Amino acid sequence: MNKKLRVSFIYGIFCVIIFMLFVYSNDTSSKYNKDVKEIKAKVTKVDDSNVVKAGVSAIGFQELEVVAINSEYKGKSITVQNQLLGKLDYDNYYKVGDKIIAAVKVEDNKIIDAKAVELYRQNYLLIIFLVFVILLIIYARSIGIKALLSFLCTLFVLWKFLIPNLLQxxxxxxxxxxxxxxxxxxxxxxxxxxxxxxxxxxxxxxxxxxxxxxxxxxxxxxxxxxxxxxxxxxxxxxxxxxxxxxxxxxxxxxxxxxxxxxxxxxxxxxxxxxxxxxxxxxxxxxxxxxxxxxxxxxxxxxxxxxxxxxxxxxxxxxxxxxxxxxxxxxxxxxxxxxxxxxxxxxxxxxxxxxxxxxxxxxxxxxxxxxxxx
Structure with missing residues (x-):
């Protein structure tokens, strides 16, 4: 292995380490209420009987039947509410087949309440990120790997140093x-x-x-x-x-x-x-x-x-x-x-x-x- 390839390999290892630290150092549970957990689920049934539509906006709430696809509740059917405020910049209108993030409130290891939080968009964002990484490395080669390392380091420093210190x-x-x-x-x-x-x-x-x-x-x-x-x-x-x-x-x-x-x-x-x-x-x-x-x-x-x-x-x-x-x-x-x-x-x-x-x-x-x- 020549020197340039060896250096690129080392930078690549650093990229993976920083990415893993960034991902796994974030707790997906709520920081405000330790009894609330966020899970990924798939919508199997939608009840719109409590929704009032006015043009493209809607007010009321959807009642969703979802099946958890991760966490200890995997495979479990859960009833979830989705509040609609008539604000298109905040509201998500779900349909059967959608993958969502749901916040479930747990008491004595039992789910006592569940609300829809967001549409699960992570996979598509990851695909775009991978395309970015591939094109960067193909064009810039070893410089591209260095740029990727600095990109991940920037994310890590902003999220783990700047934001927490500002909030404190x-x-x-x-x-x-x-x-x-x-x-x-x-x-x-x-x-x-x-x-x-x-x-x-x-x-x-x-x-x-x-x-x-x-x-x-x-x-x-x-x-x-x-x-x-x-x-x-x-x-x-x-x-x-x-x-x-x-x-x-x-x-x-x-x-x-x-x-x-x-x-x-x-x-x-x-x-x-x-x-x-x-x-x-x-x-x-x-x-x-x-x-x-x-x-x-x-x-x-x-x-x-x-x-x-x-x-x-x-x-x-x-x-x-x-x-x-x-x-x-x-x-x-x-x-x-x-x-x-x-x-x-x-x-x-x-x-x-x-x-x-x-x-x-x-x-x-x-x-x-x-x-x-």
Whole structure:
């Protein structure tokens, strides 16, 4: 086994280990009530007699007969209720043959209540993930395996470090910086290696994100945002987390949202500088910095628009609603939710603009040849 194949195999083993840790370290039972368990079941009978339909929405409840297909209740027939609130973004309308997740309440080892939670979509999501993994490895080969490792590490750090610490009420900005510092190191050094290219990309990313964090705090204070514009923010607060600083958590979401693009730009500029240095070893620091600036300008030209499209896509239906109601530009631009998204887009874009030249300067200094040499 040659060295490159051996390294790829090791990275592959790490990917499997992290994936297994992520999957099996999550308890499927409810964290709020230890008497409630979540099971997978198949719908065998549906009773819609208590459902009132109005167009595409429905209010009332379905009574379902389901058969458990996992857990200690496997093969057992259970009666499950599915509450319908008339909200299409929350409701699931089940039919015979559907596989669902049901929450069953147990007392003295007997099921005393059961409710439908969600349609079981996991298998299809897993298929999409496998397609992503296969295409990534086919195209990028050993780099693809490294990228997959960093992808899984990112999931693990976000779910096991960032989210728990935020919920425990620790300083969101400090936790976010530690998270991004660790993730930037993992992602960039895993892909680029611990060399001048990786160091340049890492320092450029961290410097840009620090400046972006400061700008976010300053601008956010001026806009008078309370941090409640993010999805489910209100639900979290009224779930008992009244002491959370939702404004700072909103700031954290901005920084994390732009961090991936910042790493992309930093790596693009750093890689370009290394390629130039490889082809022209005598290139000076000044010339290499100038080349890095030129590459950064081209990348920023498309990346800024990418951020705008990404955020606009998330609120496409809201933009459609504005068109329907013929809302004025002044009203739209000053709405809290729109102001928050504009802030998110512009602050993220400013961060990207900052990352590119900083990375070019660092890469030029580290890789270029000093003039007096």
């Amino acid at each position: 009420g620790r300083n969101p900005l400090l936790i976010a910086f530690v998270t991004l510092f660790v993730l930037s190191g993992i992602i960039l050094f895993t892909v680029a290696g611990l060399n001048k290219k990786g160091i340049s990309a890492f320092l450029g990313t961290i410097s840009g994100l620090l400046i972006t964090l400061v700008l976010t705090i300053i601008v956010g204070d001026k806009l008078g945002l309370m941090g409640m514009t993010s999805p489910y923010a209100e639900t979290i607060v009224f779930s008992g987390y009244f002491d959370l600083n939702m404004l700072y958590i909103f700031y954290v979401s901005i920084i994390i949202g732009s961090s991936g693009a910042a790493m992309d730009i930093a790596m693009d500029v750093s890689s370009a500088c290394q390629e130039i240095k490889t082809k022209k070893e005598e290139i000076t620091q000044k010339e290499l910095i100038k080349s890095g600036f030129n590459v950064g300008r081209d990348v920023i030209g498309t990346m800024t628009t990418t951020l705008l499209l990404a955020y606009s896509g998330g609120y496409l239906t809201l933009l459609m609603l504005f068109q329907i109601r013929d809302s004025s530009f002044t009203r739209i631009i000053n709405m809290k939710i729109i102001a928050a998204e504009i802030m998110r887009t512009l602050i993220g874009s400013i961060g990207l603009i900052i990352v590119a030249p900083i990375t070019a300067i660092i890469a030029g200094v580290l890789m270029g040849k000093k003039i007096y040499q």
